[in-house]
Amino acid sequence: MPSISKKGQLMPQSPIRKLVPYAEKAYKQGKTVYHLNIGQPDIKSPQIALDAVKVHSLDILAYTRSEGSEAYREKIAAYYAKNNIHVKHDDIIVTTGGSEALLFAFGSIMDVDDEIIIPEPFYANYNGFSTASGVKVVPVISKIENNFALPPIEEFEKLITPKTKAILICNPGNPTGYLYSKEEIRKLAALVKKHDLFLIADEVYREFTYDGIKHYSIMEEPGLEQHTIIIDSVSKRYSMCGARIGCLVSKNKEVIATALKFAQARLSPPTLAQIASEAALDTPQSYFDDVIEEYVERRNTLISELKKIDGVKVATPKGAFYCIVELPVKNSDAFAQWLLEDFNVNGETVMVAPAAGFYSSPGVGLNQIRIAYVLNKNSLIKAVNIIKQALKVYKD
Known part of the structure; x- marks a missing residue:
C-alpha cells in the first residue's frame, strides 16, 4: 500500500488533545470530567x-x-x-x-x-x-x-x-x-x-x-x-x-x-x-479588568490547593492561565489516562495535559502536568481534590 511521509510519521500528537477518546469514554460511563487540559476559557466572548x-x-x-x-x-x-x-x-x-x-x-x-x-x-x-x-x-x-x-x-x-x-x-x-x-x-x-x-x-x-x-x-x-x-x-x-x-x-x-x-x-x-x-477591538477595558481579577482569584485558589498535596511541586504563574505541576509519579501520561479510565470521586474525575509533550528533550517532564485554570474556583477546588485522592492510591 502507499506509504505515509516521514514528516507525517514524525508529527507529534497533541498532549492537550490526545486523551480525548478516554474522556469521551468517561462521559459515556456517566462521569463528570473537569477539563484542566485545554486553554478554553469559560469567560463569555464580548x-x-x-x-x-x-x-x-x-x-x-x-x-x-x-x-x-x-x-x-x-x-x-x-x-x-x-x-x-x-x-x-x-x-x-x-x-x-x-x-x-x-x-x-x-x-x-x-x-x-x-x-x-x-x-x-x-x-x-x-x-x-x-x-x-x-x-x-x-x-x-x-x-x-x-x-x-x-x-x-x-x-x-x-x-x-x-x-x-x-x-x-x-x-x-x-x-x-x-x-x-x-x-x-x-x-x-x-x-x-x-x-x-x-x-x-x-x-x-x-x-x-x-x-x-x-x-x-x-x-x-x-x-x-x-x-x-x-x-x-x-x-x-x-x-x-x-x-x-x-x-x-x-x-x-x-x-x-x-x-x-x-x-x-x-x-x-x-x-x-x-x-x-x-x-x-472596541471591547471596554472593564471587560479585561474583570477577567484579570477572576484569573488572579483562580490562580491563587489553584496554587493554594495544590500546595496542600504532599509531594507536589508547582510553579506560580505571573501571566496567562496555565501552570506546570510536578507530581510524585514516574509517568504523567499513564497517570492522566488512569484518571479518566479507572478513577473517580463520586462519579467525577479530571483531565490534565501530560507535560512531556511540552518539551522536545527526550525524557524531560515525564512527571509533570500542565493545568489550565479556566474553570471557576469551586470546580478547581473539586478537581485538585480529585488529584489529591488519586495520588493516594495510584501505583506507577
Whole structure:
C-alpha cells in the first residue's frame, strides 16, 4: 500500500488533545470530567463581537484580502499603539489563528534543517509547526525550581550554529505562565543583534499579567525593527478561540512580503470571524479588568490547593492561565489516562495535559502536568481534590 511521509510519521500528537477518546469514554460511563487540559476559557466572548456577526449586512460571503481587510488591520495597529507598540497596518498580516501566523513565520525565515532555539517547556504545537516546516527545534531548558525564568543567556549562545535562524519565546508563557521581564527581553535583544537572528514572540496572552507586573513586548525594544516578529491571536484575549483569527506583525518589510505570499496561497482569512474580531477591538477595558481579577482569584485558589498535596511541586504563574505541576509519579501520561479510565470521586474525575509533550528533550517532564485554570474556583477546588485522592492510591 502507499506509504505515509516521514514528516507525517514524525508529527507529534497533541498532549492537550490526545486523551480525548478516554474522556469521551468517561462521559459515556456517566462521569463528570473537569477539563484542566485545554486553554478554553469559560469567560463569555464580548457581546459586541457576537452582535457584529448577527447584524452584518453582507449579501455575499466573499473573500477578503489575503493580508486581511485594511479596516481591521488599521484597528489592530491602533490597538498596538495603546500598548506602546507602534506599527502600521501594512506591518500586519491577518491569519487563521496564531497557529497559521507561526507557520507563516517559520516558512518565511527558515529552510529545511534550519534551527530555532526555544526555551522549554513550550507550547506543544511548536513541535508540530517545526516538524511541518522541516525545522529543528533546539531546546534550552528552564526549570521549575526558579519558576521557569529565562535560562542564562550563555546557555542560548552556546547553542547557536550556522543553521540557527531564530529564537522563539512565548510571553507570558504557555504552559508555564512565566512573564519575561524587560531585562530578560533586553538580553535576548542583544543576543539576536549580535548573531543576526530573528526574535519571534508569541504574545497572545499579553493582557493576562498579574501582581502589578506589566507586559514588555519585543517590539517595544528599540533597535530590533529588522529582527522581531510578533505572533498574536484573538482566541484567548477575547475568549474567541473558535474565531480562528490571529496575526503576524513585523516591521521587517521582507518578512511581511514573504509571509504575504504564504497568505495568498491560502487565499484569505475567514470573513465573518474578521468582522467579529474587528468589533472585539472596541471591547471596554472593564471587560479585561474583570477577567484579570477572576484569573488572579483562580490562580491563587489553584496554587493554594495544590500546595496542600504532599509531594507536589508547582510553579506560580505571573501571566496567562496555565501552570506546570510536578507530581510524585514516574509517568504523567499513564497517570492522566488512569484518571479518566479507572478513577473517580463520586462519579467525577479530571483531565490534565501530560507535560512531556511540552518539551522536545527526550525524557524531560515525564512527571509533570500542565493545568489550565479556566474553570471557576469551586470546580478547581473539586478537581485538585480529585488529584489529591488519586495520588493516594495510584501505583506507577
